[in-house]
Amino acid sequence: MAKITAIESATGLGSIELSDDPLIIDSVAEAYRRLSSLTGVDRFDFIELHDSFTITAMLVLESIGVAPKGKAAEMVAQGSFSPTGTGPVANPSGGLKARGHPIGATGVYQLAEASLQVAGKFPGVQVRGAKKGLVISMNGLGSNSFVALVEGV
Amino acid sequence: MSMELSIPKFWRFKHSIYRLQAARCRSCGRVHYPPKNACPYCGSRDLEPIELPKRGKLVSYTTVYAVPDGSRQYSPIYVGLIDLGLTKVVTELTDIADPSQLRKGVEMEAVLRKARVDRDAGLIYYVLKFRPAMGVPDVQA
Numbered sequence: 108m109a110k111i112t113a114i115e116s117a118t119g120l121g122s123i124e125l126s127d128d129p130l131i132i133d134s135v136a137e138a139y140r141r142l143s144s145l146t147g148v149d150r151f152d153f154i155e156l157h158d159s160f161t162i163t164a165m166l167v168l169e170s171i172g173v174a175p176k177g178k179a180a181e182m183v184a185q186g187s188f189s190p191t192g193t194g195p196v197a198n199p200s201g202g203l204k205a206r207g208h209p210i211g212a213t214g215v216y217q218l219a220e221a222s223l224q225v226a227g228k229f230p231g232v233q234v235r236g237a238k239k240g241l242v243i244s245m246n247g248l249g250s251n252s253f254v255a256l257v258e259g260v
Numbered sequence: 261m262s263m264e265l266s267i268p269k270f271w272r273f274k275h276s277i278y279r280l281q282a283a284r285c286r287s288c289g290r291v292h293y294p295p296k297n298a299c300p301y302c303g304s305r306d307l308e309p310i311e312l313p314k315r316g317k318l319v320s321y322t323t324v325y326a327v328p329d330g331s332r333q334y335s336p337i338y339v340g341l342i343d344l345g346l347t348k349v350v351t352e353l354t355d356i357a358d359p360s361q362l363r364k365g366v367e368m369e370a371v372l373r374k375a376r377v378d379r380d381a382g383l384i385y386y387v388l389k390f391r392p393a394m395g396v397p398d399v400q401a
Contacts, residue, residue, distance in 0.1 A: 120300055123341060124348045125292065129319070 109222035112148075112256040115141040121250025130177075132163070134252035135170045135243060142241075142254045152237040153196040153224060154188075155217040157245040157252075158203050167243055168197065190234060195241070199224065199232040214244035218255060225259035270385060277387055280312040280370065282347060291347040314370035315393060316344035321353060321362050331376040342368050342390055355391035367393040 119134025120126050143149045158164030165179040188197035200220045221240040223229040242255040275281040283295035287304035298305050321340035338353035368390040375387040
């Protein structure tokens with residue numbers, strides 16, 4: 108089965124004109140920093156991330172450091188975050204744009220699907236041998252963000 | 261006859277809309293536009309009005325093709341992030357004959373332009389937009 112090992116959150120400016128660097132989602136970066144320092148985990152088999160818009164997926168990948176700044180789109184195109192890539196697999200569920208985005212329920216959706224992944228029971232694209240999943244949920248353009256570590260037990 | 265926009269609302273915001281009046285935090289010095297009652301950085305409620313410069317440099321922009329009723333004839337419109345030095349603003353860009361001139365760092369200046377026409381009432385709403393600098397800004401700081 109699956110367990111949620113930790114959930115962390117952070118608030119952010121949520122507005123591109125307020126941030127010094129509009130290409131970093133500060134609340135995602137901070138919530139992820141808190142989660143990894145709490146759990147000591149910084150490698151994941153897959154990530155369910157909040158791609159409410161195409162650009163947010165790229166910025167999330169860069170904000171948590173799995174892609175260098177400005178390189179996420181290139182790495183996605185090369186298949187780095189596909190099941191055959193170097194990983195982690197990004198949005199095996201299809202993500203918000205493909206699976207759907209029922210707003211407040213999206214985070215619950217992501218946690219449920221991440222739990223099915225680490226239990227090896229996801230009916231769609233199953234990441235082989237997935238044991239650790241990272242779930243990232245954002246509000247708006249990052250006025251607050253939640254991240255969760257979901258592990259198989 | 262209904263009106264979608266509110267004249268009193270535009271009146272209340274006239275300083276920020278037409279003069280680019282922002283709020284400067286007396287505690288940490290950060291400047292915020294639109295003006296805030298509390299500083300998003302340090303939480304202080306001690307802010308003072310400050311007028312922003314009407315010239316700045318383009319950081320980035322996007323092209324919007326799905327434009328709402330009342331200004332659909334202007335489609336596509338360009339929305340840009342402009343660094344005015346004291347702070348950055350998100351604003352509509354205008355007088356774009358050729359989008360290739362919208363490069364990072366290009367100098368932009370504020371001009372008074374029509375925003376939209378209220379359908380039934382026929383009221384015209386004006387705002388400040390930014391155009392590539394022509395050397396003589398309509399609005400002086």
